[in-house]
Amino acid sequence: MSVEAFLDANYTAALEDLKAFCRIPSISTDPAYAEGIKAAARFVADRLTRAGFSGVELLETGGHPAVFGEIASDPSLPTFLVYGHYDVQPPDPLDKWKTAPFEPDERDGRLYARGVSDDKGPLLIPILVAEAFMREEGRLPVNLKVLIEGEEESGSPHFEPILEKYREKLRCDLVLSADGAMWRPDRPSITVASRGLVALDVTVTGAAKDLHSGRHGGSAPNPIAALAALLASMHGPDGRVNVDGFLDGTSPPDPRIVAAIEAADFDSDAYYREIGVPGAAPIGTGRELLIRQWLEPTLEFNGISGGYQGRGTKTVIPNSASVKITCRLIAGQKPDAVVAAITRHLEKRLPKGFALEVHRHGPGSEADFIDPDLPALKVSEDVLGELLGQKPLRVAMGATIPIGSAFRRHLGCASIFFSFSTADEDYHAPNEFFRLENFRLGMKAWTMLLRRLAETS
Amino acid sequence: MSVEAFLDANYTAALEDLKAFCRIPSISTDPAYAEGIKAAARFVADRLTRAGFSGVELLETGGHPAVFGEIASDPSLPTFLVYGHYDVQPPDPLDKWKTAPFEPDERDGRLYARGVSDDKGPLLIPILVAEAFMREEGRLPVNLKVLIEGEEESGSPHFEPILEKYREKLRCDLVLSADGAMWRPDRPSITVASRGLVALDVTVTGAAKDLHSGRHGGSAPNPIAALAALLASMHGPDGRVNVDGFLDGTSPPDPRIVAAIEAADFDSDAYYREIGVPGAAPIGTGRELLIRQWLEPTLEFNGISGGYQGRGTKTVIPNSASVKITCRLIAGQKPDAVVAAITRHLEKRLPKGFALEVHRHGPGSEADFIDPDLPALKVSEDVLGELLGQKPLRVAMGATIPIGSAFRRHLGCASIFFSFSTADEDYHAPNEFFRLENFRLGMKAWTMLLRRLAETS
Known part of the structure; x- marks a missing residue:
């Protein structure tokens, strides 16, 4: 069976895995949920082991541990490090949830649960894909490491100490982040810069x-x-x-991002309506607005x-x-x-x-940005473009992504955000959800990505 | 014996009265001192009765009572209403006091105690003067009413209701306020406007x-x-x-007040040093500074x-x-x-x-101001000028004096501030004091004032 066929055949089991993961209340900011954090770390470690990862261990530096695992295929192949986090936001206000936050509920092609979009669904995808490769091909097309932290939602206070302490173990050529949502549900995008x-x-x-x-x-x-x-x-x-x-x-902004902004045809009136600003739009065009938000x-x-x-x-x-x-x-x-x-x-x-x-x-x-000529960036874009029939936008992010600059400083490598959650999935709000079509799509995309990255390197 | 001689002869007893008054902790803002408030109101009522006032009573409208008394001499003579307050500021911070705030201490010609300058010393003066007239002359040269409230330091919440309810009883031609400090210790002054x-x-x-x-x-x-x-x-x-x-x-400011400002020779550098402003004086001349503070x-x-x-x-x-x-x-x-x-x-x-x-x-x-041609204003100025050998300044006040506009609205009469405390006597701070020379001076001045007011009317 092909890797793709394996993933298709095992989709129901994968969805059950995701539901089981979402039932664990792994709230990192609230000490009352220490058990939930421990259980989620164990869940990730067990799932990595079951998937065929070796050297699975909890990396400790005093806070909630990060989970590590790796599949070393061939020293001549490039090594990629998958990043994600198993902790979740608190579910408050509870009375705004239609179904209980830690009892995943499937409706209208979405799975509703705290943490399902940020980041349990997205991080599970590369693990499932790695498992499919191991079952069907006995190896991965690249060397793969996984680092899943447990403090992202509380500001990652021990993340840099972990990178520092385990620098050798974590060494890689590129980070592939399973965290970091796509910008819009209707257009694929890749984040290439953050402020x-x-x-x-x-x-x-x-x-x-x-x-x-x-x-x-x-x-x-x-x-x-x-x-x-x-x-x-x-x-x-x-x-x-x-x-x-x-x-x-x-310097003046990257013209490719400006071109992406122009292609995006962003509606500034809709933006201001959405955030509830009274009266006329302070910035009248979507182009100008996105340039301000992303590039200035x-x-x-x-x-x-x-x-x-x-x-x-x-x-x-x-x-x-x-x-x-x-x-x-x-x-x-x-x-x-x-x-x-x-x-x-x-x-x-x-x-x-x-x-x-x-x-x-x-x-x-400082601002973080990916070399626009990085081959892996083009690979990621090609994968998304082929799967979705639409070339992804290169987008920038107004916010600061601490992990991007942390990986650059400590491991000396860039991060590509290859996530299948979407910015509208209410991931810090009640009724967080994950589009199940993107769960399937993500598995296809990561499969293609790992194959192509092996070919390109 | 003349009224003046009586006051001289009884000065020691008057000082003992003031000390006894200051021993009463009549803090109006703190419910823990309800007993102190009651005791101070009783003290005033008793002292009025002893001085020869009749109709002494506590005017109640729900808060701390105001004390009323009157000496009606002759319906053809003008009627003046003396205003003061028996309540005091809290003494905090206690550790900053050299002697206990409610144990009056006499040193260097000053009496130290909470409330001695604001307003127990100044309000006692007209009562002592009225007593001297009654003892020596059997009558006053004018009709005199006294209204001593108990909530001035907590914003006088029941003062307007008292004026409203007891309008007939309080009716007068002019208010003489024993509250409201003189501007500077070295120059007599009369406040003629407030913002x-x-x-x-x-x-x-x-x-x-x-x-x-x-x-x-x-x-x-x-x-x-x-x-x-x-x-x-x-x-x-x-x-x-x-x-x-x-x-x-x-309209442009009263030229008499501008002239007073020019005569005052105010030092703006000293002002900014005193309030602790860093660097050079933001307003470079005393004239400009006082115009801003009083008249703009x-x-x-x-x-x-x-x-x-x-x-x-x-x-x-x-x-x-x-x-x-x-x-x-x-x-x-x-x-x-x-x-x-x-x-x-x-x-x-x-x-x-x-x-x-x-x-x-x-x-x-609205701003409150005294008709610059009011005869009683000239009388007050003459009294101070003769006693001190220096014509008093007509000063304005940057602050708002609620009683001035309250008396104007409810009783339809002006208020002249004829007080013998001075703005530097730390009356809202630790180590409040009252200059005893001004206790004596005030008795002389009120004696002259009552006599002259009778002649002028």
């Missing part, structure tokens, strides 16, 4: 303590007014960042506070006011240089009577 | 809920940015309010909030951001018109993609 991140707090201080706004109003410096003026100076009228030096080191850096205010925030009114001129800022960075921007440019901008504009403090959170991260 | 107040909250809303700043950053509307831009548009580069229609109805309206931001305000960082584009605003109003400004002008200003500038909500707190109050 970096740097975070800071800015505090403006006036008088030594809060003052009475009657006695001192009009004469004492008001830090909310000063902060507001500073913040207002940081964007131009079109909403773009207006800070000298902010864009230093950047941002400087967003995440929180602001100062003075009295309770009910009613208090006649106070506050001593200080603060804002939290995060910047999403594009290729070429260095976190250090960005923080320095912002600090210079603020210092230069600080009015008389105030002190300024800029506090940076952590080192930040 | 009005109107308060509002402004909320800017973007998307229907908080959004991920990675996925949506650059495309979704950020309400903190929009609010900051709106706030930055409300003041000009010199810090003055820059809102069309805000000044409608106002303000639009101050009292509090701002939106998005994530906890520790660390959260990559969110918040759904909304809010600011609390209070405006101090000068003569001619109407609270309704001011709120309408601000609302128009904001609506006109609101960028696409946001909704705006303006919520007003209460009706607000």
